[in-house]
Amino acid sequence: MTALHTKLLRDLARMWTQLLAAALVMACGVGMLTMAVSTHSSLAAARDRYYERYRFPDVFAHLKRAPAHLRDRLAEIPGVARVVTRVVAEVNLDVPDLPEPAIGRLISVPDRPPYGLGELHLRRGRLPEPGHDSEVVASEGFAEAHGFGPGATVNAVINGRLRKLTIVGIGLSPEYVYQVRPGDALPDDRRYGVFWMLYRELAPAFDMDGAFNDIAIALTPGATEAAVIARTDRLTEPYGGQGAYGVREQTSDQFLRNELDQLRIMSIFPPTVFMSATAFILNIVFSRLVRTQREQVAALKAFGYTSAAIAVHYLQMALLVAAIGSALGVLIGWLLGLHLTGMYTRFYRFPAFAFTLDPRAVLLAISAASGAAILGTLGAVGRAAALPPAQAMRPEAPADYRRTVVERLGVQRAFGPSGRMVLRHLERQPVRALLSLTGISLAAAVLVVGGFMQGSIDYLMDFMFFTTQRQDMTITFTNPASPSAADEAARLPGVLATETFRAIPARIRAGPRSRLQGVIGLPAEPALNRVVDERGRPVRMPGEGVLLSAILADLLGVRAGDTVTLEVLEGQRPVTTIPVAAVVQSYIGTAAYMDAAALNRLLREGPVISGAYLRVDPAASGALYATLKQTPAVASVTVKQAALQSFRDTIAGNILQMRLFNVIFAGIIAFGVIYNSARVSFAERAHELATLRILGFRRAEASGILLGELAVLTILAIPPGLLLGRTLAHILSNIMGGETIRIPAVVTPASYAFAVTVIIAAAIISGLVVRRAVDTLNLVEVLKTKG
C-alpha cells in the first residue's frame, strides 16, 4: 500500500459519516433499481414461461350460443393455429362462511387434459372425473381465501337451480394469473372464484349440450391478430358474438402488463432521483474536500505526482463510496425484491414465481452508482487535478468579504455580529448557499412525492366508494327484465331505494382504435351510481351521446365533441355513430355511460333493465343476502362494503407499504443532504470558529453562526421544495397511469406537514451534530494545522 492509499483511507475514516450518508442515499437508488429491474425480469419470465407452457391463447371471444361445428369454421380462418371452445358462465355462489353471495365463473373442460389452450395447473387434489357428480377444480385464490381444500363444497345457483359443487382440486390457469372479475378493477378472492368443471356436466346445465359460448384461439406465427379478430367476429355474429379481442384486452394480462409497466417506471424514476441526490451530496463533500486539501494537492504535484494521479486519488474515494453504496444497495434491492415478489404472489398466481436477482440489474445498478459518483465529483476532481503546483508555496488568499445587500439596506442593527456573519457568509458564497438550498428543496420534494400516495389512496377510495357509488349493492338479472323486476327488488327485505340500469356488451370504435366496452344505461339524473366530471360534480345523462371515462377516452384518443362508432353486440346488434357528450372522471378501469331510455331506443326494445343498484338498511342485510342467494333471477350480487374492505385490505395495504419504503428512502435523502451541508459548512469554517472561540466567543455564540446559517437555508428551502414536490407528484401520477388504474395526485396538508417535519428534524439533528463539533473544537490543533 502506498502512502497515497494510506491518506485515502485516513480521509475516508475522518469523513465516514458524510460518506456513509452519501453511500446510504446511493444504496437506496441502487436498491430501487435492482429491485425494480429484477422484479420486472422475474415477473416477465414467470409470465412468459407460464404462458408458453400452459398455452395462453392469443385471441378470445364470447358469444351467446353457437353449435359445436362452428369450431371447424373458426379453425379454417387463415392464421389460426388452434381453436378451443368451451362453456363459460357466471353464477351466484352460496359460500358457507360468507353472508353475502359470491360470484363463481364456471369454465368447461374436456374429460381429459390437455385441453389445447389455457391448460390447468393443478396445485392440489385431482381433476374432475367423468361419472362423478358436480366435481370442480377451484381457483387457488378463492380456495385460500376460504381455507378450502379438496373435499369442500359450495352451492351454486346454476340456471335457476341450486347445485352443490364439490371441490376436488385446486388449480391455476394462465388466463387468470390476476384473478379479477372482467369489468372489475380489483381482485376479491373471497367473493370471486373460477371453477373448472367437465363439459359433459356444465353444458347440459346451461342448455349448451353440443354448443359453446366461449372461444380461445392460438395464432400461427406471423398471423395478423386484427384480421383473425375480424373474421371471428363475422363468424360469431349470428350467434350473439360479443366481439373477439386480443391479449391487449384480456383482463388478467392487462393487469400484468400494467404492473410490468409500473416496474419499468420504478426502475427509472426513483433511482434517478436517488442517484442525482447522491451526485449532489458527493459534489458538496468533494468540493469542500478539495478546497481544504488545496495545499496538500499542490505539494503532491510539486513532488512530482501527475495530475492524473491526483484525479485517480479522489476518484478512488468516490468509487469506494459507490462500491459501498452498491453492495448495500444490491442487498436492499434483493430484500425489497423478495418482499415485493412475496406481495405479488398474493395477486399474481403462477405455478412457480420466484424472485431472482437479475445480474443485468446488478450491473446496471453498479454502473449507475459509479456514474453518479463520478458525475458528482468530476468538477471537484478536475479542479484538484488542474491545481497549479505553485499554490503550495503560497497560503490561500483571504476570502473576499463585503457588506451584504441586506446590510446596505440598513437593517444591520437588527442583527448582532453573529447574524451579520451568517448573512455575509451566505452572500459571499451564493453558489454554495444556492446549492445547499436546492439540495434541501429537493429533499423536501422527494418527501412530498414519497408520501403523496396516502392522500391519493384516501381520495381514490372516497371517490369510488362514496362520491360515485352511493349504492350499497348492485344486482344483475340473469336475463334482461322489465322494470317490474326492480319493483320486486325494492320489496326485498331491507331495501331502502333502488335505481335501475341497462348494461349491454358493445365495441366502441374511434378511427383505427377500438375497445370492447360494455355500455351502461342510467337514468337521466342518477342518484345512486353517480357519474362525475373532473371536478367531482355530478353529470346528467345526455339526451344524446355517450359519456366516456377519462381512461377510455385516452385509449380511444377522443375528446368531448368527437364522435365514435358504437357497435352493440347483443340483440339486433345496431351500429350507430354517436357523439362523445363528455369525458367523465374515473381512476380504475374503463366505463361508458348513456341515458338508459336512449339506450333502450337504440336497441329497439322497451324499458328493459339489466339490474339494479340498491340502497340497503345494514341491519337487514343478513336477511337480504339469504333471500338473494336463493333468487334464481339474480345472476350476481356485488356488495360495496365488501369491495371497499377488500380494497383496503389488499391494494391499499400494499401501496401504503411501498409508501413506507418511499418515505424511509426520502428521509435518508433529506438527512444525507442536510447533514452533509451542515458538516461542510462546519469544516470550512472550523478555523474561523476556533478563532472566534479564542477571541472569547462562547460556544453557543460560535455554533450559533453555523446553526443560524443552517436554519436560514432550511426555512428558505422548504416552500419551493413543497411546490416542486407537488409538481413531481403530478408528473409521477401521469406517467404511472396505466390502462387499469390511475393514481390521482392528491397532496394533502398532512403530506406537506410530514415533509416539513422530516426536513426540520433532519436539520435539528444535523445541527446538534455540528454544535457538538463546534463545542469540542480543539482550538490549539485547529490553529496549528491550517484549514
Add this chain to the structure above:
Amino acid sequence: MPAPARAVFEARGLTKTYHMGDVAVQALRGVDLDLYAGEFVVLLGPSGSGKSTLLNILGGLDAPTSGTVRYGDRDLTRFDDAELTRYRREHIGFVFQFYNLIPSLTAAENIALVTDIARDPMPPREALDLVGLRERADHFPSQLSGGEQQRVAIARAVAKRPDVLLCDEPTGALDVATGVMVLEALTRINRDLGTAAAVITHNAVIASIADRVVALSGGRIASVHRNEHKARPSDLTW
C-alpha cells in the same frame, strides 16, 4: 575557492508578469542566475521582490513569461506539463514555508509519499535520521512542533536524493533555536550528500551560512556576494 565546474541551472533573462484584472505586476524583470552542483545559495530580498517567483520557476512549478532555464542540457521553459512533473519527481526537492505536510499521514508516511514515486530513494526512516527525528516517525503532523514539522518536510524533500533542494523560507515560521536546527539539517545534507540548495530567507543573518548570497530587489538581481568563510548555523544569532 574556485567556481564549481558544472552549473545545475542556468537561468537567462527571466521575466514574470502577473495580470490581475487591468493591473500587471512585474514579479521578475530579467534575472540571470546560475546554480552550481553542490552549492548552497541563499536568496535574500524584501517582501515582493520576486524570490518565490524565481524559485517556483526553477523548480518547474511555474513558467516564466519570457527567458530560459537550462537544466543540464535541456530548456525547462519548453517542457510540457508531463515533462515538468517528471522533472520535479526526479530532480527537485521542495521545502515550503508552511511545511505542507499531509495532516492525515504520519511523519514516515509523509516521506513515503515521495519515496513511493522516486527512482532511487532512501528509506523514510533513514531520511528522518538525517534530520534527527527517527523516533517521531509514527507521529502525525499535529503531534509535532512547527520546527519538527519543517524537519520532516526537509527529510521528505531529501529522501528522493534530489539534485537540488529548493526551500522557500524554511525558517520563516520558526524561532531561533528551531530555525538553527532546520538550517543545520539543510547544511548537513548539502555537505554530506552534495545536494545543491537554494534557500529563500528574509533574514540576512542566515546568509552567512551560504556559499553565495543572491540579493533580489524589485524583480532584479541587486547583488551577488560570495562568502569566503561559511558560518555554521549554530554560530548564528538573530
